[in-house]
Amino acid sequence: MRIKMDPRHQRIYAAIAAIPPGRVASYGQIAARAGLPGRARLVGTALRGTPDGMPLPWFRVLHADGSIALPRGSRGFREQSRRLRAEGVDVRNGRVPMAAFALDHDLDRALWCLE
DNA sequence: TACTTGACCGTAT
DNA sequence: CATACGGCCAAGT
Numbered sequence: 001m002r003i004k005m006d007p008r009h010q011r012i013y014a015a016i017a018a019i020p021p022g023r024v025a026s027y028g029q030i031a032a033r034a035g036l037p038g039r040a041r042l043v044g045t046a047l048r049g050t051p052d053g054m055p056l057p058w059f060r061v062l063h064a065d066g067s068i069a070l071p072r073g074s075r076g077f078r079e080q081s082r083r084l085r086a087e088g089v090d091v092r093n094g095r096v097p098m099a100a101f102a103l104d105h106d107l108d109r110a111l112w113c114l115e
Numbered sequence: 116t117a118c119t120t121g122a123c124c125g126t127a128t
Numbered sequence: 129c130a131t132a133c134g135g136c137c138a139a140g141t
Binding site: 006008038039040041042045046048049 | 135136137138139
């Protein structure tokens with residue numbers, strides 16, 4: 001048996017999966033690219049409920065200011081930092097310089113206008 | 116059903 | 129730099 005997953009979550013997962021290695025995106029950017037402008041919180045909700053075993057580059061999703069969402073010192077926090085650095089992303093003091101690594105913000109605004 | 120939480124965000128002070 | 133606030137609203141209790 002199989003229960004249909006919320007289509008919005010599917011679109012969110014797809015948007016996250018589309019982030020290229022070595023790049024990152026904010027929750028808001030992912031929401032916009034999933035056709036859900038202004039609903040960054042839903043991205044967090046979806047991410048929290050990521051099905052076990054789904055190979056999702058969750059670590060490429062950060063706060064809009066580039067900081068890691070998970071609590072400082074938590075296991076997730078350390079793993080996220082490690083995995084980002086492993087693919088060349090600059091993580092300093094729990095934060096990534098978005099100007100240099102984030103997906104194009106202007107494109108997201110353009111997508112927003114199409115909604 | 117009602118109320119609270121929260122892997123958020125932009126703006127204001 | 130740090131709080132505060134309103135907007136957002138699915139999930140959890």
